[in-house]
Amino acid sequence: ALKNENPKNPRTMTEQTQDAASGCDAYPPFMHWIRHCDAFPDFDLGDIISHWVDKCSAEEKRAYSAPFPSEEFMQGAREFPSLIPLFPDDPALSDNRAAWEKLRTFKKPFLTAYSDSESQASAIQFQHEIPGAQDQKHVVIKGVKHFLQNDTGYELAQVVLAFIRANKP
Structure with a gap:
């Protein structure tokens, strides 16, 4: 939604790993994830992130965990998954719908770049x-996980740069 607040600014737009939550997406694995984040006593963000990237050294795991030295600092990380509007009565759903209204009129170039390990829905x-997504060379990057920018940052950057160059005014 933030990308759409001022549609004059972006000349192009890319999207990676974003879900298009519609208020009807309360599928059991994600509900389990929300419950896990909210209640699991040994909530180690570095350990969690390490499962969502292809390679994660012990030093990187510690870095992901560093901003959360104790439970009192973890409330935001624990709540984050629950911000996705999964039910029709979710107050955030109106913002999501407004964003989709704007996206459905977005005619500037729009590219999706997703991992092959996730649903392409x-x-x-x-x-x-999205009108601007028509006739673009959308990308599925093979062999990476959810945080593809971590697993293949250079390749993803090359994809985005090529997309920007191909769509210069």
Whole structure:
């Protein structure tokens, strides 16, 4: 939604790993994830992130955990997954719908770049519903996990740079 607050600013837009939450997405694995984040007593963010990237050294795991030295600092990280509007009565759903209204009129170039290890449903929705996504060379990066920018930052940067160059005014 933040990308759409001022549509004059971006010349192009890319999307990675974003879900197009619609208020009807309360599927059991994600509900389990929300419950886990909220209640699991040994909530180690470095350990969690290490499962969502292809390679994560012990030093990187410690770095991911560093901002959360004790439980009192973890409330935001624990709450974050619950911010996704999964139910029709979720107050955040109106913002999501407003963002989609703007995206459905976004005619500037729009590219999706997703990992092959995740569902492509959201990427396909972005590609079909956003006018600027038509006729773009959308990318599925193979062999990486959810945080593809961590697993293949250089390759992803090359994809984005090529996209920007190909769509210069």
